[in-house]
Amino acid sequence: MDICVISNLFPPEVVGGAEKHAKADVNELVNRGHDVSVITTRSSSGGTYFSFEESELGGATVYRFTPLNAYSPIEHQSVSAWKKPIQHVVDIWNPHVYLLVKKKLCQISPDIVHIHNHSGLSPSVFAAVSSHEIPVVHTLHDYEALHVRTNLFDGEKISDPGIGMKPYQKIYRQLVEPHLDYVVSPSQFVLEKHHSEGVYSTVPCSRVPLGISSKSTDSVSSRPSNSDQLQLMFAGQHTHQKGIDILIKAVRKSSLENLHLNIYGKGPESSKLEDLASDEPRITFHGFVDDEELQDAYAASHFTVVPSRWYDNSPMVIYESYNRGTPVIGANIGGIPELITDGETGILFAPNDVDSLQGALERAASLPYDEIQTQVEETKSYCISNHIDEIISIYEDILR
Structure with missing residues (x-):
């Protein structure tokens, strides 16, 4: 199977667990003989706004580019506060990301695309994939579909989405859901949180716990x-x-x-x-x-x-x-x-x-x-092998 993974960050550029998980998935898929490519970002210091930097990492081909944003995803924690509202607007639908990702997908022509975190890439990546009629699987790592605060936290306390987020959620659903074939969530809580807001309620979904490469205990x-x-x-x-x-x-x-x-x-x-x-x-x-x-x-x-x-x-x-x-x-x-x-x-x-x-x-x-x-x-069932068994089963059902 020819699989393309899209993630806003990918090692060695790491902020949290989502990037580490995406890398673990890629490693296991490569080990099983699949052809795997990765589309991801790099910091703005790279200057690669209109082309991709290609490299090999663990048997996968990695394509990195710098989106035209207020700042790159790796800079989110340290960036000045005034830039964040600008980024929220840009990240609604980024035409620059759409065009570059669409062009790259035309070149690599995968059988299926798996999208992880896309903050900094915007929902335009979903449209870029479906423009080639390639099936899309999406893993939920946060609450980007529910709130501009993707972790539902305002810096001091939990910030549940209220009625004020309904227009945002409606726009997000219109931009993303038509392009989705399947949604995976590592936790049932996150899946139910989305469904309670009416998000992804019409898309096939399931809980698939994460996994990790086994080490001796x-x-x-x-x-x-x-x-x-x-x-x-x-x-x-x-x-x-x-x-x-x-x-x-x-x-x-x-x-x-x-x-x-x-x-x-x-x-x-x-x-x-x-x-x-x-x-x-x-x-x-x-x-x-x-x-x-x-x-x-x-x-x-x-x-x-x-x-x-x-x-x-x-x-x-x-x-x-x-x-x-x-x-x-x-x-x-x-x-x-x-x-x-x-x-x-x-x-x-x-x-x-x-x-x-x-x-x-x-x-x-x-x-x-x-x-x-x-x-x-x-705890031995939480291994990458079991996780990828379930992910591949989802891929095969979609492609069948």
């Missing part, structure tokens, strides 16, 4: 007992929606002297978070680390903590943690509870609640070590 047995020393970790962007401050406050409030929290990643709130934890010896900040070091960190931890404030879809960090034999303490919000069986594969706590998270830490310290071994066994 032998290192689990080398961890110290959690009753002797409780090792926790957080990995991700340092933004308010991630709830890292809640985790730091819960650790500070905890009476567990044998607890230690390792925080990985960076972001706009890094300095504020470091100040919050400055006099707490049980917390260490590591900044960005390479993937090998991050995988080692998962393997050395008793629990990964996901303290999200927002409607998190299906966090890649949970899959990565499970893959290294590490259960998860997660906020009971969005798609997170779909991945955690409380008391078996991890612990759930009330979102945005320091006391509830502190209680979860106390529970984590009291769990018997052999229960962690059981939790590891419960």
Whole structure:
């Protein structure tokens, strides 16, 4: 099968889990003998506004270009606030993206196109694909179809789409739904959130959990007992929606002297978070680390903590943690509870609640070590092979 993947970002340009997931899909499809191409963006510093930069990555052909936007997708976190309203207007339907993507698809002529995040590319990519009568599958990674705030978070709290977003949703549906053959969502929560607003309600849809390349979990047995020393970790962007401050406050409030929290990643709130934890010896900040070091960190931890404030879809960090034999303490919000069986594969706590998270830490310290071994066994179905089996089945049904 000749498959084209379209994603607003693609490694090595990474902001969140969606790009890592798209890359994992591409790798597995290539490993199974499919011809795979990728259309994605690059930063505006590249200057490739009217042509594609072609490269090979893991057996796939990657085409990168710079859309004519107020800023590139990789710059979204750091860009000046005044540029964002301009980008919202440009991103309604970008004719420059439409023309370039349409031309490239004519050249590569895939059997099917799978579109991931398209913020910065605009819904015009869907029309570009269907102009060649190529089937389109779309994976939902956020809430772009529901709100201009694609994460349904206003910087401080959840921002559910109200009546004011109905015109936006209507325009989005008109621009996207006629071109869709199938919609995939990693979580049932996200799918139902869209359906509750009438979005994608007439398009075939299903939940397909994400997957990750399997790694050995032998290192689990080398961890110290959690009753002797409780090792926790957080990995991700340092933004308010991630709830890292809640985790730091819960650790500070905890009476567990044998607890230690390792925080990985960076972001706009890094300095504020470091100040919050400055006099707490049980917390260490590591900044960005390479993937090998991050995988080692998962393997050395008793629990990964996901303290999200927002409607998190299906966090890649949970899959990565499970893959290294590490259960998860997660906020009971969005798609997170779909991945955690409380008391078996991890612990759930009330979102945005320091006391509830502190209680979860106390529970984590009291769990018997052999229960962690059981939790590891419960998570083996979240592998990239199972995920791609389902994705290929969808492709074949559409092409049949």
